[in-house]
Amino acid sequence: MLSKETILNKIQILITNHFNTPEDAFAFFDKDGDGKLSKDEILKLLKQAEITGFIRGMIASKLIEGYDKDGDDLINWKEFKSAIDEISDESE
Template structure:
């Protein structure tokens, strides 16, 4: 199984290589336009990052658990931006 560091690096690559800004990435993956990323929407992001389907559900749950600060079991823009900033710092 891929390590947390490798998974976060793959997410960073998708965001930086396919979108002009993190906000563009957030809006692209927010399929229903409700201003949050659900577990299913995060799984779509992970698929783009070439994370194995076998672990995608578990990883999306862990990402929500780690970055959902308001407890709604979704990731809003502020939480997403915080996650992106943290990923960028860890990859340096």
Template sequence: MSTKDEILKKVQILITHHFKTPEDAFRFFDENGDGKLSKKEVKNLLKEAEINGFIRGLVSSKLIEGYDKDNDGYINWEEFKAAISEIKN
């Protein structure tokens, strides 16, 4: 199973190599344009980052749990920026 660091590294590679800015990545994965990433949208991001399908659901839940600071069950832009900032460090 992938470690947290390996998963975050794959997400960082996806965002930095396929999008001009983190905001472009956020908008791309925010399929319904509501300004939040749902669990399904986070799973799509993980799929694009080549995270194994078997663990994708678990990882998406853990990412939302870890970065959803307002506890609404979604990752908004501010929370996404905080996650990206953590990944870069």
């Protein structure tokens, strides 16, 4: 299984290489425009970040479990930003 740091690093690379800002990345993956990322939307993000299909579902569940602070099984912008800030802190 990939480490949390490896997964977050792959997400950071995706955001850095394909989007101008984390907000742009969030908006791109928030396909229904509800301001929250569902598990399906997170799966698409992980696929774009080149996380293999075999473990993608488990990782999506773990990301929701780890960053979903309000308990709605979705990742809103504030929760997504928290994950991005954690990535930024680790890479400095």
